[in-house]
Structures are given as C-alpha cells and as structure tokens.
Amino acid sequence: MxxxxxxxxxxxxxxxxxxxxxxxxxxxxxxxxxxxxxxxxxxxxxxxxxxxxxxxxxxxxxxxxxxxxxxxxxxxxxxxxxxxxGVDMEWVDKGLLKTAKDGCEAERLKDLAAFHRANGEPAEWMDAEELREKEPNASTELAGALFLPKDGQVNxxxxxxxxxxxxxxxxxxxxxxxxxxxxxxxxxxxxxxxxxxxxxxxxxxxxxxxxxxxxxxxxxxxxxVFPVKGECLSLNFMEPVITSSIISEDCYLVPKQGGRLVIGATMRSGTYDRKVTAEAVGQLLEGAIRVVPGIRDGEWEKAWSGFRPQTxxxxxxxxxxxxxxxxxxxxxxxxxxxxxxxxxxxxxxxxxxxxxxxxxxxxxxxxxxxxxxxxx
CATH class of the missing domain: 3.50.50.60 (FAD/NAD(P)-binding domain)
Known part of the structure; x- marks a missing residue:
C-alpha cells in the first residue's frame, strides 16, 4: 500500500x-x-x-x-x-413538525414561524385540528405544531x-x-x-x-470539543404510526422505512459512558407517548447511544x-x-x-x- x-x-x-x-x-x-x-x-x-x-x-x-x-x-x-x-440514503422530503403542549409553547413556535418567514423560509403554524388532520395519531392534548416543509430526513x-x-x-x-x-x-x-x-x-x-x-x-x-451523550431507541410497527418527523420538548420521533420508528434523544454532557440506562429509555418512551399515544403499541427493536461533538x-x-x-x-x-x-x-x-x-x-x-x- x-x-x-x-x-x-x-x-x-x-x-x-x-x-x-x-x-x-x-x-x-x-x-x-x-x-x-x-x-x-x-x-x-x-x-x-x-x-x-x-x-x-x-x-x-x-x-x-x-x-x-x-x-x-x-x-x-x-x-x-x-x-x-449503489447505496440509497433514503432521503425523505415530507417536512418536520415541532409540537406545542400548551399555549405558551404555541406562542413561542408562532414567533419562530415568523422568524423563518422573515428570512424567506416556509413555516406554517397548525392548530390542534390541523395537526391531527396531518398526523391522525397525534395526541388530542397537543395545542398544535409548527410545520417546516423543507426540513427532511435521511438514513x-x-x-x-x-x-x-x-x-x-x-x-x-x-x-x-x-x-x-x-x-x-x-x-x-x-x-x-x-x-x-x-x-x-x-x-x-x-x-x-x-x-x-x-x-x-x-x-x-x-x-x-466535548462529548454530549445521546441515548436513542427504536420500535417497529405493522403500519407507520406517523409520516412526518416530530420534535417535542421531550423527544423526537423519526419514521423510517418498513414501519420502523426512531425515538431520541437524551443529552448528557461530559461523559464517554456508552451504556443506555433504564431511566433514559423510560423518559424517551413517556415523552413519545405523550405526543403519539399509539406508540405504546410498538414492538421493541433496540437501544443505543452516541457522542455528539460539542464546542x-x-x-x-x-x-x-x-x-x-x-x-x-x-x-x-x-x-x-x-x-x-x-x-x-x-x-x-x-x-x-x-x-x-x-x-x-x-x-x-x-x-x-x-x-x-x-x-x-
């Protein structure tokens, strides 16, 4: 060589x-x-x-x-x-939702929508009814969501x-x-x-x-550069439980091909400990179920962790x-x-x-x- x-x-x-x-x-x-x-x-x-x-x-x-x-x-x-x-990165261009659990979060997200629109980017506030029209499995407790149509995802x-x-x-x-x-x-x-x-x-x-x-x-x-550990998990569903990626204050939900759903992620600074804790899994699942209650019916796949490089x-x-x-x-x-x-x-x-x-x-x-x- x-x-x-x-x-x-x-x-x-x-x-x-x-x-x-x-x-x-x-x-x-x-x-x-x-x-x-x-x-x-x-x-x-x-x-x-x-x-x-x-x-x-x-x-x-x-x-x-x-x-x-x-x-x-x-x-x-x-x-x-x-x-x-020969590798498909599975680019999905269906937008992203940031959900609000109450009126206070809704106002903050409406301000964020105004910021993006002022900078030439599309951003749409959806009330609770509009959110559930887009994502029927979303919780009825949510106040609405900010829809960002250009934010996608890949594998x-x-x-x-x-x-x-x-x-x-x-x-x-x-x-x-x-x-x-x-x-x-x-x-x-x-x-x-x-x-x-x-x-x-x-x-x-x-x-x-x-x-x-x-x-x-x-x-x-x-x-x-310091590590920020993130713990994640994934579930499998016979049919996709959501179509858009969703971010809440507690977690994010990212639907993948074949009915797979990725749920993340914790934020633990300054550690190189790779283990995934029961506490982290519990917090992520509780947060995800608050956003999409049907997640409780998902089949467990796996959990993992990684270290984000922060400055x-x-x-x-x-x-x-x-x-x-x-x-x-x-x-x-x-x-x-x-x-x-x-x-x-x-x-x-x-x-x-x-x-x-x-x-x-x-x-x-x-x-x-x-x-x-x-x-x-």
Whole structure:
C-alpha cells in the first residue's frame, strides 16, 4: 500500500467520508481516510438523520445560512451518491413538525414561524385540528405544531456508507481500525503515525468528531470539543404510526422505512459512558407517548447511544491550523453533522484546493478559543 498521499483524513464518520467523496469527485488529489474503528460507527451511526436546518437553528447568521445551503444540496446528492455507490440514503422530503403542549409553547413556535418567514423560509403554524388532520395519531392534548416543509430526513448510517463507498469507487483509500497515534512534521509532508505504519500527506484533515480536540492538542492547538451523550431507541410497527418527523420538548420521533420508528434523544454532557440506562429509555418512551399515544403499541427493536461533538459556542470548526497551514479541521458539528455533511465536504474541498478564502469561514475558525485559553 502506498505511504504518501495528497490528502490524509483522520476520521471516517459522515464528515470525514463526505470530505473524501467531494475531494475525489472534484479534484485529482489522492486521498486516504484513517478510521480508529469501523467506518461510520460512532455519532454518524447513532444519529436519527433529521435535516433540521430550521428546526435546530433559530438565529440569523452564518450558521443559519450554512445549514440552509447544506439542506438544499440533499435534493441532488441522493441520486448522485446512489449512482456511484449503489447505496440509497433514503432521503425523505415530507417536512418536520415541532409540537406545542400548551399555549405558551404555541406562542413561542408562532414567533419562530415568523422568524423563518422573515428570512424567506416556509413555516406554517397548525392548530390542534390541523395537526391531527396531518398526523391522525397525534395526541388530542397537543395545542398544535409548527410545520417546516423543507426540513427532511435521511438514513444516517446509509448516508455515511454512501459517501464512503462512492469515495472508494472514485479512488480513495480507507483504512479501518487504524488509529492516528501521533504526528510528525517532515519535509515529505505531515506524517500520521499509526499501528499500520506512518503515512505522509501533503495536507492533513482532522475530522474525528468528539476526539478531534485531543488530536488538535497534539499539534499544539487548543480547540475544545466535548462529548454530549445521546441515548436513542427504536420500535417497529405493522403500519407507520406517523409520516412526518416530530420534535417535542421531550423527544423526537423519526419514521423510517418498513414501519420502523426512531425515538431520541437524551443529552448528557461530559461523559464517554456508552451504556443506555433504564431511566433514559423510560423518559424517551413517556415523552413519545405523550405526543403519539399509539406508540405504546410498538414492538421493541433496540437501544443505543452516541457522542455528539460539542464546542463551547455551538459552532463547528472548519479551517486551517494557525501555525501549520497544511493541517485542516472539520469537527464539532454537534447535533447537525448529518445535515451539514454535504456543505462541509464541499467547503473543505474548496478550501484545500485554494478556491475558498479562509476568511469566509472566520466564524468557524479552529483557533477562535486560543486567546480565551491564554487569558485563562
């Protein structure tokens, strides 16, 4: 196997795999992806796959613009990836509902609808009757819901698989169970020391999710990333119990193919404990049944957990290392890694190729917390 590449990507989740795909799709660069586990086995496989550009982001600014641009890319991406990889990411474009349990929540969601409409995005308030016309199994106790017709969903594990397999078909190399242990800076490029030997890249991209902060520290950069554990479960139904993804104050419900329903997710900061607790399962089921009572008839499938990569300000890191200009970062996407994967792959490819100015990503700069550390 070759030891020198134009670009080495450390991290084979949805972000790293997307970057590999876009690099091979749009450049002649040779690409190697190093993954410490199995491709897409961490947060990328745990995600429910919602594309909540409007459901998740409630403030105007660069992050809101990024999310909306990324959501738009999915309309053509699914067919493109399927043609190359043979994998269907199961894109569903039926909108998303944010439910209100009382008048107070209803007013807040009506304000959110006004915000989105003021920014040129569709958002419709549905009263209780209109909600049950759309979703007949919704609880009669709900006050209504905000309908966001552009927010869809995908099958998150299949999206990651599609990126990775398409990248391989286009010539990228992937190595699983190969952890980046250390880095060396040599004339022939940046060396990545692994159990399989040292690989050299003209450019290095660190995209290892919640573990990226540790890797950044090995390059001398303070770039805090911390885990937010999410526990989820899934049920099976003979017939789909809902057709739209639903978010309430207590949980989210995402219908999948074949009558499967994903219910999530808890938020537990600062832990790497993978276990799913009985308490978490109970809370999720209780919250889901309050929204859709018929969920109590679902057949248990499984439960799992994952670690979302969070940053202090909630914005991802994208850009160059301040002292090593051939090292790049793409991490910290928190709950929006699936949604932001295509725009991250596109922008990082443009940045690596010199077609995108670093200043255009200043809000996401990897060194934005360095001064704070010095003051501390």
């Amino acid at each position: 070759r030891k020198h590449y134009d670009v080495i990507i450390v991290g084979g989740g949805v972000i790293g795999s997307s970057i590999a795909y876009f690099l091979r799709r749009h450049t002649p660069y040779t690409v190697l992806v190093l993954e410490r586990n199995k491709i897409g086995s961490e947060a990328s496989s745990a995600a429910a796959g919602m594309l909540g550009a409007q459901a998740e982001i409630h403030e105007a600014g660069p992050f809101y613009e990024m999310a909306r641009q990324s959501r738009q890319l999915f309309s053509g991406l699914g067919q493109e990836l399927k043609e190359i990889s 998150a594990p299949k999206l990651t698989q599609a990126y990775a397999q398409a990248a391989v078909k286009l010539g990228a190399d992937f190595m699983e169970y190969t952890e980046a242990a250390n880095f060396e800076f040599a004339q022939m490029g940046t060396g990545v020391q692994t159990s399989a030997g040292t690989f050299y890249g003209e450019k290095l991209v660190l995209a290892s999710g919640v573990w990226t902060g540790r890797l950044a520290a090995q390059t001398g950069l303070h770039m805090p 202090p300000d909630g914005l991802p890191y994208m850009g160059k290392h301040p002292r090593h200009p051939n090292i790049y970062f793409a991490a910290g996407h928190f709950r929006n890694g699936i949604l932001l994967s295509p725009i991250t792959g596109q922008w990082m490819t443009e940045l690596i190729c010199g077609r995108k100015e670093e200043q255009s990503l200043v809000e996401f700069a990897p060194d934005r917390f360095v001064l704070e550390q010095m003051k501390g």
